[in-house]
Amino acid sequence: MDATTLNLCFAAYLAALACYAAAHVSDRPRARQAGHILLAAAWLLQTVFLAQRWRVSGHAPMSNQFESLVSMAWGITALAGCLWRLAPGRWLGPATAGLNLVLLALCALLDKSVAPLVPALQSNWLLLHVSVIMLAYSALALSFLASAAYLLSHHRRPAEQTAALDLFNERAMGLGYLLLTAGIILGAVWANEAWGTYWSWDPKETWSLITWLVYTGAIHLRRTHRWHGRAMAWFSAAGFAVVLFTYFGVNYLMSSLHSYAGSR
Amino acid sequence: MTNSPHNKESLSPQRGAKLLASPRLLYWLLPAITLLSVAGTLMPQGEPAAWYAERFGAWAGLVALCRLDDIYHSGLFTFLLGLLGLNLALCTWQRQIHKGARRDVLLTHISILTILAGGMVTGIWGQRGSLPLVVGETKDHVEGKPGFSLPFAVKLEDFRIEYHGSGSHRVTLASAQEGWSETAEIQPGGSVRLRGGSVQVRALDYYPDFVLDVSGPATKSQAPNNPALRLEISDSQGAEKHWAFAKFPDFHADPKHRYQVAYEPAEGRIKQFRSEVSLIENGFIAARSALHVNKPLRWKGYTLYQAGYDPENPSFSSLLVSRDPGVPVVYAGFLLLTAGLAWTFVRGMRRPA
Numbered sequence: 001m002d003a004t005t006l007n008l009c010f011a012a013y014l015a016a017l018a019c020y021a022a023a024h025v026s027d028r029p030r031a032r033q034a035g036h037i038l039l040a041a042a043w044l045l046q047t048v049f050l051a052q053r054w055r056v057s058g059h060a061p062m063s064n065q066f067e068s069l070v071s072m073a074w075g076i077t078a079l080a081g082c083l084w085r086l087a088p089g090r091w092l093g094p095a096t097a098g099l100n101l102v103l104l105a106l107c108a109l110l111d112k113s114v115a116p117l118v119p120a121l122q123s124n125w126l127l128l129h130v131s132v133i134m135l136a137y138s139a140l141a142l143s144f145l146a147s148a149a150y151l152l153s154h155h156r157r158p159a160e161q162t163a164a165l166d167l168f169n170e171r172a173m174g175l176g177y178l179l180l181t182a183g184i185i186l187g188a189v190w191a192n193e194a195w196g197t198y199w200s201w202d203p204k205e206t207w208s209l210i211t212w213l214v215y216t217g218a219i220h221l222r223r224t225h226r227w228h229g230r231a232m233a234w235f236s237a238a239g240f241a242v243v244l245f246t247y248f249g250v251n252y253l254m255s256s257l258h259s260y261a262g263s264r
Numbered sequence: 265m266t267n268s269p270h271n272k273e274s275l276s277p278q279r280g281a282k283l284l285a286s287p288r289l290l291y292w293l294l295p296a297i298t299l300l301s302v303a304g305t306l307m308p309q310g311e312p313a314a315w316y317a318e319r320f321g322a323w324a325g326l327v328a329l330c331r332l333d334d335i336y337h338s339g340l341f342t343f344l345l346g347l348l349g350l351n352l353a354l355c356t357w358q359r360q361i362h363k364g365a366r367r368d369v370l371l372t373h374i375s376i377l378t379i380l381a382g383g384m385v386t387g388i389w390g391q392r393g394s395l396p397l398v399v400g401e402t403k404d405h406v407e408g409k410p411g412f413s414l415p416f417a418v419k420l421e422d423f424r425i426e427y428h429g430s431g432s433h434r435v436t437l438a439s440a441q442e443g444w445s446e447t448a449e450i451q452p453g454g455s456v457r458l459r460g461g462s463v464q465v466r467a468l469d470y471y472p473d474f475v476l477d478v479s480g481p482a483t484k485s486q487a488p489n490n491p492a493l494r495l496e497i498s499d500s501q502g503a504e505k506h507w508a509f510a511k512f513p514d515f516h517a518d519p520k521h522r523y524q525v526a527y528e529p530a531e532g533r534i535k536q537f538r539s540e541v542s543l544i545e546n547g548f549i550a551a552r553s554a555l556h557v558n559k560p561l562r563w564k565g566y567t568l569y570q571a572g573y574d575p576e577n578p579s580f581s582s583l584l585v586s587r588d589p590g591v592p593v594v595y596a597g598f599l600l601l602t603a604g605l606a607w608t609f610v611r612g613m614r615r616p617a
Contacts, residue, residue, distance in 0.1 A: 116428040119536050119557035174612050178605045185598045194558050196392065196569040196586040198594060199383070201336045203305040210301050217294045224287050254305060 003112075005049040006070070006104070012042035013100045020094035035093055042100065043077040050074060057114045062130035063121055065251060066110040071131065072247075073103040075138030079175070083142065086171060088164035089157070091149040099141060125190035133183035133208075137243055139176030140215075143169050144240035147233035154230065166228055169236055177215045184208050203254040207246040214239045284347075285354035293348045300344070304335040349380045368611055372604030378597030386590030394571060399423055399579040402544065406585045414566060414585065416550065422540040423581040425487065425573060427472065427533065433493060434528040435465060435508065441522065452493070462499055463523075469494040472529075474509070487578075491529035537570050539581045555583075 019035035022028070050070060053061040061067040080087075080096040117126075146169040154162045187205070188198040199205060218235045221227040227235065283289055307327075308315075316333055317324040331338035356373040359365055393408020397420035404417040437458055438445035448456040452470035457463065473484040474492035481494070491510040496503055501522070508527035536556050543551045543563055555561040561568040565587055572582030 116533055116535065119534060122536065123558040125558075171612060174609050178602075178609045181605055182602055185602060188598070189595070192591060193560060194569070196560070196567060196571070196584045197588075198591065201304065201309065206301050206305050210298050213294050213298045213301075217291070220287065220290060250305075 005045055005052060006107070009042050009045035009049060010101065010104045012038050012045055013097045013104065016042060017094055017097040017101065020090075020097065024090075024094075032090065032093070035097070039077065039093055039097055040081075042097070043074065043081070046070065046074045046077065053114070059117050059121075060127040060131070062126060062134065063115075063117055064111070065248075066107055066112050068130060068134055069103055069107050069110065072134045072137050072141070073100045073107075075135045076100060076103075076141050079135070079138050079142055079172075083168070083172065083175075086164075087146075087168050088161045089149070091153075091165075092145070095145040095149060096142075099145060120194055123190065123194065125186065125193065129183060129186040129190050132179055132186055136176050136179035136183050137247060139172050139179055140240055140243050143172035143176055143236050146172055147236040147240075150233040151230065151237070154233075162229070166232065169232060170222065173215065173218065173236060173239075177212075177219060180208070180212055180215065184212060204246070204250050207242075207250050211239070211242045211246050214242050281354075284351060285358050286351075287355060289347070289351045290355070293344060293351060297341075297344050297348065300335055300341050303332065307332050307335070309334055309336070345380065345383075349377060353377055366608075366611075368604055368607035370604075371600055372608065375597045375600030375604050378600060379594055380597075382590040382593030382595075382597055384590070385593055386588050390586070390588040390590055392584070392586045392588070395568070395583040395585050396572075397581055397583065398577070399581075415545075415564060417544040418568065418583070419542040419544055420539060420581055420583075421542055421552070422538075423573070423579060424538045425578065426535040426538065427487060428530075428535045433467065433470070433491075433530045435467075435493070435495065436526040436528075437463065437465060437497065438524045438526070439522065440524065464498045466496040466498075467493055468496055468505075488529055491527075493527055493529075495525060497523050497525075537573055537581070539570055539583065541568070541583075 016035045016038035019031050019038060023031035023035060050061050053067065053070075057063075062071055076099060077096055080092055084092060146165055150162065150165045150169065154165075157165070184205075187208070191200065191205075192198040218227075218232065218239055221235070222232055311333060313324070313328065313333075316327050320327055327333055331340070335341055352373055356370060356377070361370070391406075391408070391412050393406035393411055395403055395406055395418060397403060397418070399420050399422060402417050402419040404414045406412050406414060432449040432451050434447055435450050435456075436445055436447040444459070446458045448458055448465065450456050450465060450467045452467050455464055455466040458465060469481070471481060471483040471490075471492040471494075473487055473489040475482055475484045475490075481492075484490075493508045495506045495508055497506060498504075504521055504523070506518075506521065506523070506525045508525045510527050510529045513526055538554055538556045540554045541552070541561070542549045543553075551563065553561050555568055555570050557570050560570075567586050567588075569584040569586065570581070571584035574580040574582075
């Protein structure tokens with residue numbers, strides 16, 4: 001049942017991407033609308049999958065890499081929906097569908113088994129901390145998508161649209177930064193409850209701080225040195241590379257108190 | 265080096281003060297702190313000196329000299345954090361308070377200063393150490409760097425490791441007569457169908473630590489020391505009951521049975537570690553309480569955490585004791601930081617495109 005829902009979700013994202021591609025080639029608004037509807041349907045299927053997983057396991061679906069990755073993919077589409085009206089042009093729909101396809105394909109490589117929670121994860125802080133961090137990564141992924149769209153198309157877009165794309169990047173990054181800060185704080189409070197210290201320089205904690213420092217630099221450069229356009233787009237892309245290392249790299253390459261976050 | 269007027273200016277206290285209060289310094293400090301943080305995740309931290317000597321040979325001395333074995337507590341890292349705090353304080357003073365600039369940014373900067381101050385309080389006055397105990401033992405001295413004594417004694421009354429009992433077990437059924445075997449996962453109380461549905465296997469009972477006492481089959485503990493399953497196998501010819509022992513596969517095999525069973529138990533996943541302790545003051549029990557992972561015990565400014573166990577000694581429990589006056593300061597900083605950034609974000613969203 002679970003696998004079927006996720007496979008249907010993948011198929012819906014694929015169909016959405018096909019519709020967007022058809023709309024791009026033929027310039028038919030109906031194909032684009034079909035893409036939007038399929039994107040929404042895919043997100044609903046993702047919601048159903050996460051709800052099923054939650055019901056079966058008895059805990060929030062955020063206890064391992066597979067569950068958190070599906071949650072992150074879900075968050076990308078949810079936040080894209082929230083920020084839809086701020087996005088100039090027609091890049092957000094296909095970019096969201098494309099990134100979701102990549103993330104869901106990655107999910108296929110991970111262990112999907114449902115297992116009881118280890119003692120360290122048996123806490124309400126699991127839902128609070130991991131969901132906020134995953135939403136932060138989703139917002140920063142949108143910032144990355146906006147940067148990629150900027151870098152790939154700024155030379156052929158009207159100036160107004162590139163400025164709006166740059167502003168979308170800033171807002172998505174601002175939202176991601178706020179959520180990342182809140183997520184790190186929630187993790188610190190949880191760590192103080194579970195491990196007796198709010199900060200222990202564990203590799204996952206340290207890389208979260210590194211990610212935070214990188215985006216702190218980006219936001220300050222934008223505010224005080226007026227970094228815009230290409231420079232900010234490159235910075236945002238580099239920031240997302242750090243996010244990916246914090247999320248994936250630390251789990252596989254470093255020994256961490258967060259090792260249960262890796263694929264079991 | 266010539267002593268030119270330019271050099272005099274570059275070394276002047278005014279220029280130094282100006283640099284300290286400049287955002288440009290932040291753009292040097294952020295990469296420096298980031299690089300040192302990255303280095304700390306690449307080099308294992310806090311290992312004994314012998315470990316570095318074995319791993320790095322002649323270079324181990326350099327590792328110790330540069331404090332690469334404890335980067336986050338090194339003088340350089342502490343200096344950079346201090347400089348960051350000073351830079352932030354001066355920038356905030358000059359640009360925010362003097363010039364009356366944005367209050368959301370002011371709040372955010374003050375929050376980071378508060379967190380750094382809280383971290384300093386933790387570093388200076390925080391106490392932390394371990395309290396290893398076996399059941400029945402009482403201690404008031406905490407092991408750590410440096411060790412400290414508690415104003416009360418802690419007696420470990422009981423320690424239990426609880427296991428998840430609902431995991432799936434693997435059962436392999438074989439029929440020598442018909443020449444087939446098939447494996448399936450089954451849960452205690454559940455059933456599975458094999459051979460296209462023609463054979464049903466039911467797991468009647470599960471005994472993680474099987475013993476035979478006067479009342480019959482029983483389990484000695486929840487630890488999976490001697491896992492056993494009671495199975496019922498039924499097909500068109502009738503039903504037969506089996507005992508399956510994970511550690512003694514041939515035990516209790518009945519030659520009259522039509523089926524042979526091999527059993528692999530569910531992994532003994534630990535559900536929770538629970539320590540029950542008494543807190544003793546002046547020879548009397550002042551409180552008795554249980555603690556487990558994610559549920560610490562707070563008493564008189566000290567917090568006790570469930571920290572460790574010994575798989576070889578079921579009566580051993582290691583507690584962690586902490587007293588950290590920096591926590592309220594850091595938490596206040598956390599609240600201010602969240603409020604400041606939320607304010608900044610809302611402001612940014614309201615700004616016209």
